[in-house]
Amino acid sequence: MPIEDPTVPWSSPFQKVASIRIVEQTFDSEEQMAFGENMSFNPWNSLPAHKPLGSFNRARKVAYETMSKYRHNCKEEPMFEPKDTPDFLTEPFNAEKYV
DSSP states (O other): OOTTOTTSOOOSOOOOOOOOOOOOOOOOSHHHHHHHHTOOOOTTSSOGGGSOOSHHHHHHHHHHHHHHHHHHHHHTOOOOOOOOOTTTTTSOOOGGGGO
């Protein structure tokens, strides 16, 4: 299918490849709320095999990065990528572990 031309409708059949289960979390501290508020969503934070494809998505990447930098600059907050830890859902929250 033509990845570089988003105006061409795809004719391939839909094929389910996965289901995502998101476990409910409780964010009830100021530290947790600030941590979440200062993160930036970016679809490129994924495995290389799952990165968005095509010129349309490359343009989106620039927009996402620009808006994130602007938002963080306005709030005078540093930009960071959270780190994964094996106890993310089981230990008391400590933002220092994920920065």
